[in-house]
Amino acid sequence: xxxxxxxEDYIPTCKQALANLNGGLAPLARKAxxxxxxxxxxxxxxxxxxxxxFAIIPTITEPRDLDEMEAKIFDMIAxxxxxxxxxxxxxxxxxxxxxIAGHAFKTEGKVIIAPGWYEVYNKTTTNGDADATTLxxxxxxxxxxxxxxxxxAESRAETTKPPPRYxxxxxxxxxxxxxxxITDEDFAEAMKERGLxxxxxxxxxxxxxxxxxxxxxxxxxxxxTTKAEQILQFLAEVKAEQLTSxxxxxxxxxxxxxxxxxxxxxxxxxxxxxDQTVGIVDRIRNFNEDASFIKxxxxxxxxxxxxxxxxxxxxxxxxxxxxxxxxxxxRRIDESEVRELVxxxxxxxxxxxxxxxxxxxxxxxxxxxxxxKTGKKKVELDxxxxxxxxxxxPFWTDPKSGAELCEAATNYVLRERGPxxxxxxxxxxxxxxxxxITREHVLQLVTAGKTELIKAFxxxxxxxxxxxxxxxxxxxxxEFPPREKKEKNADGSPxxxxxxxxxxxxxxxxxxxxxxxxxxxxxxxxxDAFVVRKPGTEGSDRVVFEVKRQICQKDIxxxxxxxLLETGRTELIEGFVSKRGSKFSAYLxxxxxxxxxxxxxxxx
Numbered sequence: 053x054x055x056x057x058x059x060e061d062y063i064p065t066c067k068q069a070l071a072n073l074n075g076g077l078a079p080l081a082r083k084a085x086x087x088x089x090x091x092x093x094x095x096x097x098x099x100x101x102x103x104x105x106f107a108i109i110p111t112i113t114e115p116r117d118l119d120e121m122e123a124k125i126f127d128m129i130a131x132x133x134x135x136x137x138x139x140x141x142x143x144x145x146x147x148x149x150x151x152i153a154g155h156a157f158k159t160e161g162k163v164i165i166a167p168g169w170y171e172v173y174n175k176t177t178t179n180g181d182a183d184a185t186t187l188x189x190x191x192x193x194x195x196x197x198x199x200x201x202x203x204x205a206e207s208r209a210e211t212t213k214p215p216p217r218y219x220x221x222x223x224x225x226x227x228x229x230x231x232x233x234i235t236d237e238d239f240a241e242a243m244k245e246r247g248l249x250x251x252x253x254x255x256x257x258x259x260x261x262x263x264x265x266x267x268x269x270x271x272x273x274x275x276x277t278t279k280a281e282q283i284l285q286f287l288a289e290v291k292a293e294q295l296t297s298x299x300x301x302x303x304x305x306x307x308x309x310x311x312x313x314x315x316x317x318x319x320x321x322x323x324x325x326x327d328q329t330v331g332i333v334d335r336i337r338n339f340n341e342d343a344s345f346i347k348x349x350x351x352x353x354x355x356x357x358x359x360x361x362x363x364x365x366x367x368x369x370x371x372x373x374x375x376x377x378x379x380x381x382x383r384r385i386d387e388s389e390v391r392e393l394v395x396x397x398x399x400x401x402x403x404x405x406x407x408x409x410x411x412x413x414x415x416x417x418x419x420x421x422x423x424x425k426t427g428k429k430k431v432e433l434d435x436x437x438x439x440x441x442x443x444x445x446p447f448w449t450d451p452k453s454g455a456e457l458c459e460a461a462t463n464y465v466l467r468e469r470g471p472x473x474x475x476x477x478x479x480x481x482x483x484x485x486x487x488x489i490t491r492e493h494v495l496q497l498v499t500a501g502k503t504e505l506i507k508a509f510x511x512x513x514x515x516x517x518x519x520x521x522x523x524x525x526x527x528x529x530x531e532f533p534p535r536e537k538k539e540k541n542a543d544g545s546p547x548x549x550x551x552x553x554x555x556x557x558x559x560x561x562x563x564x565x566x567x568x569x570x571x572x573x574x575x576x577x578x579x580d581a582f583v584v585r586k587p588g589t590e591g592s593d594r595v596v597f598e599v600k601r602q603i604c605q606k607d608i609x610x611x612x613x614x615x616l617l618e619t620g621r622t623e624l625i626e627g628f629v630s631k632r633g634s635k636f637s638a639y640l641x642x643x644x645x646x647x648x649x650x651x652x653x654x655x656x
Contacts, residue, residue: 053105054228054251057098059612066090067111073130080134080172081209089137096136103312109133134172141168152205217273222257227254230298246299251656271515278384289364290335294328351391352422355429362387362393367394374429380418381433382406393418394432401462401482405433417461434461441467441474448495457494464494478526485509489521497523505533512644524587527572555593556583567617569646570596575617577601582613599649601641604628607642616640616649624654 058066067090070081073586078119084090110130118126146161150533164170218226226232235313249257261267266280276284287295290463292302304325310316350358353369360367366377367390377391383404385393393399407414417434421556439586444458446464455468466478480497487509496503503521512517520531556578564582567573573584584597601608606629612622620642628636639648 053103053108054247055103055106057101058096058106059102060092060097060099062097062106064094065091065112066109066133069110070134070137072112072114073110073134077127077130077134080131084134084137089139100313102639103309108198131172133508135169138169138172141170142166150202152202217275219272220255220274223258223274224254225258227298247305248298263570268327276529278379278382281384282379286364290332290339292332292335295332296644349391351394354394354397360390372428374420374431376431380405380431381416382408385418389418393420398434398461400434401481403486412512415462417483419461439476441465441476447491448498450498455498457491457498460490464489464491464500478523480521480528484521485511493521495526497521497546502531552572555595556581557586558593565616567597569617569620569642573597575614577610582608582610584617597647603640604630614638617644621652 067085070085070090073081107263108129110126110133113624115123129636142165143165144165146163148159148161150157150159153241162557164176167175170176179312228251230247248254250563258267261280262269262274265277266283267274268277269275287293291404304321307316308319309325311318311321331652347362349362349367351360352358353360353371353374355369355373356371360369360374360376366375374394376385376393378385383402383406387484391400398417398419401415403413403415405414405416414435418431419434421432422428423430439460440450441458444460444467446467447458448457448460449455453468455466458465458467459482460479463479463481465476467474468477469475476496480489480494487506489506493503493506498542501523505518505520507518508516509519518533520528520533522531556576558576560574561578561583564575567575567584570584570586573586576583576585581598581600583592583595586596587593599608599613599616606625606627608625611629612625616622622640624639626635626637628638637653637654639651639654643650
C-alpha cells in the first residue's frame with residue numbers, strides 16, 4: 053500500500069494495538085495512550101486519503117514466535133506506528149554567517165530541545181541528518197546578537213563527482229518520489245500523490261526493462277544499454293519526449309485519483325490519451341530524416357572520397373555505398389573509431405561487444421569488406437575465427453625452433469612449421485578481461501612460460517584484479533599474487549583465517565562426462581556432491597562448480613545435473629522442502645559465475 057492514513061473510526065483499534073505491544077516498545081506505546089495523543093487527527097485519521105488500502109500498522113494480536121528478520125520488520129513498523137502519535141520534535145537552529153574575502157558563507161547547526169517523536173527512536177542528536185552540522189547552541193552569555201571572529205580560513209580545491217548509478221533500491225525510491233525529478237512546480241505538486249507505477253508493480257517494471265535489454269545489471273548498479281540510448285535519442289528527434297518523462301505517467305495517475313473523487317471525467321481523460329497517442333504515432337510514421345538531423349564529418353569515405361555524413365543511426369557515404377552503424381553487436385561505436393575504420397579499413401580489436409544469445413562480452417575487429425550480394429561496401433565483425441596461418445606476418449622468430457609469433461585480427465598466434473606447412477601451436481587474445489595484452493607479454497609467455505604481473509584486469513562482475521598469465525601447452529592459465537595477510541580487522545578484532553578447501557578424492561569419484569559450460573571441465577559424482585574439475589596451475593586440480601546431491605531434502609537426479617551443465621537449466625524439480633517444512637517446486641539454474649546452482653521459481 054502507498055497510503056499513509058487510517059480510517060477515521062480506527063482510533064479504538066489503534067489504542068488496543070498500542071496496548072498490546074510488549075518488550076521495549078511497551079512503555080513508549082503506553083505513554084502515547086496516557087498522554088492522550090491518540091485522538092482525532094486529520095494527519096493520521098483521514099478517509100479522504102484512503103485508497104484501496106490504508107496504512108500498514110500492527111494488528112491487535114500479540115506477536116509471537118518471530119524469527120530474526122520478521123522481528124526486525126515488525127519493530128520497524130510498530131515503532132513508526134507509535135511515533136506518528138508523538139508530538140513534533142523541537143530543534144534549536146544556530147545560524148553562522150561569515151564573510152571571508154568578500155564572500156558570504158552560511159552554516160547552520162541543530163540542537164534538539166524537546167525530542168518529541170525522536171524519543172521513539174532514542175535519537176538525541178541530529179548528527180545523522182544529511183543537512184545537520186555541529187554548531188553549539190547560542191546562550192545569553194554570547195550577547196545579542198552574538199558575534200564570532202574568524203581566526204583562520206583555508207581554501208581547498210575539490211572536484212564534484214557525477215551522481216552514482218541507480219541500484220534497484222534507489223530506483224524504486226526514485227519511482228515512488230518521481231515528482232522530485234520535475235522542475236515544473238504544478239507537475240511536481242501533482243506527482244506528490246502518485247509516483248511511477250504502484251508499490252506492487254514497480255519491481256516488475258524494472259525486471260521488464262532488464263528482460264527487454266533496456267537496462268543491464270553491473271553488480272548492484274543498473275545501467276542503460278545502447279538499445280535504450282538509441283530509442284531515447286530517436287524519441288527526442290520525433291518530438292515524443294513525453295514518453296520518456298515521469299511527468300506523463302505521474303499526470304495520468306493523478307487524474308485517475310481525481311476521477312476517484314469525481315473531480316475529472318473518464319471521457320475527458322480518455323480523449324486526452326487518444327489525442328496524445330494519435331499525435332505520437334503520426335509523428336513517428338511520417339518522420340523523415342531531413343538535413344536538420346544530418347551533419348558532415350571531417351573524414352572521407354573510401355567509396356567516393358567525399359566527407360561521411362552522420363545520421364541518427366550511423367555514418368554513411370554520400371554515394372550510399374557504405375553505412376557504418378552507431379551500434380554494432382550491442383556496442384556503441386565512437387566517432388573516433390569510425391574515423392579509423394574508414395581511414396585504415398579496420399579498427400580494433402575493440403572490447404565490449406555483447407553476444408545476443410549468452411549476453412557475454414567479447415572482443416572483435418571491425419572491417420570494411422565487399423558485400424558480394426549488393427556489390428557495395430559493408431562493415432562486419434571479425435572475431436578472428438577465420439585465420440589463414442600461412443598469410444600472417446611474424447614479428448618474432450624463435451632462433452632455436454624457428455617458430456614464429458604473429459598478430460592476427462583478435463589473437464596473437466604462435467605458428468610452427470610441420471610436414472604439411474604452418475600450424476598453430478598456441479594463441480592468446482589481444483584483449484583479455486578488458487585489458488590489452490602487449491607483444492612483450494606474449495614474448496614472456498612463449499620464452500619464459502609466464503608473464504610479469506599484469507595489473508587492472510576487469511572481472512565479469514566489474515572488479516579490477518591483478519594476475520600473471522601462464523602458458524600450459526596450448527592453454528592459458530591464471531596465477532594470482534598472494535593476498536596480504538591481515539592480522540586484525542578494521543575494528544581491531546582478530547581477522548578470521550580462511551581454511552584451505554580440501555579437494556575431493558577424484559580417484560574414488562564417478563566420472564560423468566565433460567561440462568559444456570566449463571571449457572575443459574570434467575563432471576564427477578562424489579559421495580555428497582556433483583563437481584566440475586579443471587586443471588589448475590602447476591598441474592594441480594581445482595573445482596570450478598559444485599552442487600550438493602541433496603538440496604532441501606530432495607535428491608538431485610544425475611540426469612538433471614547433466615542437463616544443467618549443458619543448457620544452464622534443469623527441468624522443473626518437485627519435492628523440495630523449505631526450512632519451515634513447506635514443499636515447493638523449482639528449477640535449478642546456473643549462477644552467473646557458473647560456480648553453483650541457484651533456484652528459479654515457476655510463476656504463480
